[in-house]
Amino acid sequence: MKSSNFNKYKVAVIGCGYWGSIITNSLLKIGIKxxxxxxxxxxxxxxxxxxYKNLIITKSYxxxxxxxxxxxxxxxxxxxxNFKIVSKAIIKNKQIFLEKPGFIKINEFKKINTLLDKMKKFIMFGYIYCFNNYINYIKKIIQSKKLGKILYIRFQRENLGPIRADVNSSYDLSSHDLSIILHIFNKLPNPIKHIDYQVLKKNISDISNLHMKLDNTYIDINSSWLNPIKVRTITVVGEKKMLFFDELNLNNPLRIYDKYAKYPDMSKFDKKFINSKAQIYEGNSKSIIINNKSPLINEINHFFISMKNKKKPLTNNKFSYRIINFLNRIN
Ligand SMILES: NC(=O)c1ccc[n+]([C@@H]2O[C@H](COP(=O)([O-])OP(=O)(O)OC[C@H]3O[C@@H](n4cnc5c(N)ncnc54)[C@H](O)[C@@H]3O)[C@@H](O)[C@H]2O)c1
Structure with a gap:
């Protein structure tokens, strides 16, 4: 379905700060008048x-x-x-797109889910990486087993700010990476250890290091809003190949390395064989360039199409609940 089919839709944007203005810009781009x-x-x-001149200001929610x-x-x-304002909109039967992380209190989220189930409705959460063409490529390549068994994944998400007052860095930043993991593997890892630091003030951690295991894959998420430079990378270490994604590198964001390290299979050698050093193989690397149309526009299109067809959106409230439940457990 073309975006132009939506141009007659009437849309409300609640919250006109940093991200609300970016959403508004994308709504205008897809032709919403x-x-x-x-x-x-x-x-x-x-x-x-x-x-943006043509917007209609409303003073009363x-x-x-x-x-x-x-x-x-x-x-x-x-x-x-969000709990207060979004539940009112659900009761009024509005079709809702809510920016991540949305709700962070699990008892409030449960009430929202009960209300939605009763009304046989879903709301969509803005987990933008699930609509990023590079992330979807990474999902495919992991599932195709071209990298071999996945041994380790590391997510790094750091920047100076924005510093939130109501949620810590794991809810604000790691939630994105957890959404990527859930999207790729359809499950979340088991937490091993969560080490976070409250550096600027008490009760809100600025830096979060999350160590986890999903089946036999170790996964780390490093998040911080207290870093001098912006970092957005994903490293995937497979048994056969490795992958590095740097979202901020516009020319060469995704590279697959024909590299691996492994110990020789000792059972295949006789007892006299004593060299048990790990072998390192270094082949070529390949840059992958994908037409990455705006993930936010992909996401908004998915929302309108799901609502029009009364279909459950990909990043629906049940998807988001799994992430928030996980974050509640580790915090
Ligand atoms: N998907 C992404 O990549 C992404 C990026 C940035 C922010 N976000 C999310 O978007 C949300 C907003 O973040 P932001 O950076 O735009 O914050 P912000 O502080 O810049 O903007 C929030 C806006 O909401 C308004 N607001 C507060 N309470 C309100 C209420 N009761 N009714 C109406 N308006 C109210 C504030 O006045 C402010 O203008 C957060 O949940 C954040 O995690 C998502």
Missing amino acids: KIYIYDQNYKNTLILKKK KDLLNDKTIPFFFFATPPSV
């Missing part, structure tokens, strides 16, 4: 309207909820306020 914006801080709606002609609600609001 009627975008109603609302923010608790009125100034932020004015700033957004200055940037209640009025938006009561307007039956506006079916689609995009929330880019802090997790601490």
Whole structure:
């Protein structure tokens, strides 16, 4: 279905901060003409309207909820306020897209799931990496076994800011990497150890190091909003090949290395054989270039198509619940 089919849709964007303005920009790009914006801080709606002239500012959330002609609600609001405002929109039967991590209190999330189940509805969560063509390529290559058995995966997600006041770095940042793991393997790992540091102030950790195991694969997630440079990488170590994805490298983001290390199979040698050194094989590497259309536009298209066809979106509330449940356990 073409994006142009959506251009008659009426859409509300709740929360006009950093990410709300990026969502608005993408909605405009796919041709949505009627975008109603609302923010608790009125100034932020004015700033957004200055940037994109055709937006319609709404001063009352209640009025938006009561307007039956506006079916689609995009929330880019802090997790601490979401339970209150999103549950009202569910009751009003709105079609909802909610930015990750969405809800972080498990009892609130359970109430939302019960309400949605009762109404036979799903909401979609903005786990953008599930709509990234490179991530989907990595998923395919892991599943194809071209890398061999996967021994180790490391996710690094670091930057200076944005520093959140209501969630720690694992909810804010590692949730993205957990969504990638869940998307690729259809399950989450078992936690081994979570080491996090509250550096700037008490009660919110700025740095999170999460060590886990999924079947026989060790997985680490390093997240920090206290790093001088932006890092967004994934390293996959397979038995046969290795892969390195650097989202910020626009020319050469994904490379597959024909490299591996292994110990010789000692059972194949007689007892006199004493060289048990690991063998290292270093072959060529190959750069993979994919047409990576905006993941956010892919994501928004998926939302509209799912809602139109009354289909469960990929990153639905059950998907997100697994991530938040995991994060609740390790925090
Ligand atoms: N998918 C991604 O890659 C990505 C990137 C950045 C942020 N996010 C997510 O988007 C959400 C917002 O993040 P942000 O960086 O835009 O934060 P932000 O602080 O820049 O913006 C949040 C906005 O919500 C408004 N707001 C707060 N309470 C409100 C309420 N009750 N009703 C209406 N508006 C309210 C604030 O005034 C502010 O303008 C977070 O959950 C964050 O994790 C996702």
